Amino acid sequence: MNSLGGQWTVFQRRMDGSVNFYRPWDQYKMGFGNAAGEYWLGLENLFYMTLRKKYELLVDMEDFNGNKAFSRYSSFSIGSEFEGYRLNVSGFTNGGAGDALTYHNGQKFSTFDKDQDSHPNNCAKSFNGGFWYNSCHFANPNGAYRWGADGTLYAVGVEWYQWKGHHDYSLKAISMKIRPVQ
Numbered sequence: 001m002n003s004l005g006g007q008w009t010v011f012q013r014r015m016d017g018s019v020n021f022y023r024p025w026d027q028y029k030m031g032f033g034n035a036a037g038e039y040w041l042g043l044e045n046l047f048y049m050t051l052r053k054k055y056e057l058l059v060d061m062e063d064f065n066g067n068k069a070f071s072r073y074s075s076f077s078i079g080s081e082f083e084g085y086r087l088n089v090s091g092f093t094n095g096g097a098g099d100a101l102t103y104h105n106g107q108k109f110s111t112f113d114k115d116q117d118s119h120p121n122n123c124a125k126s127f128n129g130g131f132w133y134n135s136c137h138f139a140n141p142n143g144a145y146r147w148g149a150d151g152t153l154y155a156v157g158v159e160w161y162q163w164k165g166h167h168d169y170s171l172k173a174i175s176m177k178i179r180p181v182q
Contacts, residue, residue, distance in 0.1 A: 008058060008177035009049070011041035014158050015173045017145030021129055025114040028130045029081065040142070043078065043085040043109060046178075050077035054181040057089060059141075061097055061160055062173040064148040069163055070095030076178055084108025084116045087132040098162025100139035107132040128156040138162060146170035 014021070019038035031042025049055070057076035062068045074091025086108050092099045108116035111130040115122040123133035129142035138161040146157040149169050157170025164171075 008179045009041075010035070010039065010175050010177045011046055012141055012174075012176040013037070013039045014141060014145060014171070014175070021142040022144065023111065023130060025111045025130075028109065028111055044081065047078050047080055047085060050178070055178040056091075056181050057101075058177050058179075059097065059101070059139075059160070060173075060175050060177070061163065061171050063164070063169070064172045069097035071097045071099060071101065071160075071162075073101065074181070078109075085132075096163070097160055100160045100162045103138045104132040104134055107134050126156075141174045141176060143170070148172070 015038060019033045023032060028040060029043050031040055031045060033039035055076045057073040059071045061070065072093040072095060073089045075089065077088045079086035086106065087104055089101050089105050092102060107118065110117045110124045110133045112122060112125045115124065117123040117133035117136065119135040123136035124130050127136055127140055128144040129140050131137065131140060131142050140155065140157065140159040143158050144156045147170065150157065151168045155167035158174055159167060159170060160174065161167060
């Protein structure tokens with residue numbers, strides 16, 4: 001993947017479908033998976049990391065044909081649990097994947113058992129994940145792991161809409177990583 005220099009801390013990784021990401025609030029809060037494989041660092045850890053320093057975000061992704069792309073954001077942080085772990089992201093740079101995250105900026109984190117999105121229904125329930133859903137998503141990195149193009153269930157896969165241009169392509173791999181702004 002595109003490291004763009006070193007010292008990145010991965011807080012989210014999908015690569016093979018070995019970990020179920022359709023989980024309740026308390027697991028997204030504390031983290032799950034294995035740092036060497038599929039993994040979620042935890043919202044509480046992410047909040048404390050981004051509290052005192054300025055961080056940038058890099059999202060690396062790969063499709064099932066071996067094509068790779070990334071999106072980069074010069075500013076990334078999240079609010080406290082009291083604030084719903086609200087997402088603050090800005091300063092998009094295109095590495096071929098397009099900007100799927102700005103739509104999610106300012107949103108609280110939602111899971112199937114804690115609905116904090118902007119949609120009348122629960123986006124986490126509808127799209128099999130946990131994320132900073134708006135009404136509902138252009139990015140669904142924590143969705144159901146599926147194998148590429150699949151039109152059977154709408155928009156439930158590991159998706160980055162602006163790269164593939166539709167909601168029926170589930171990515172092979174995606175990782176979200178942060179580092180302090182130099």
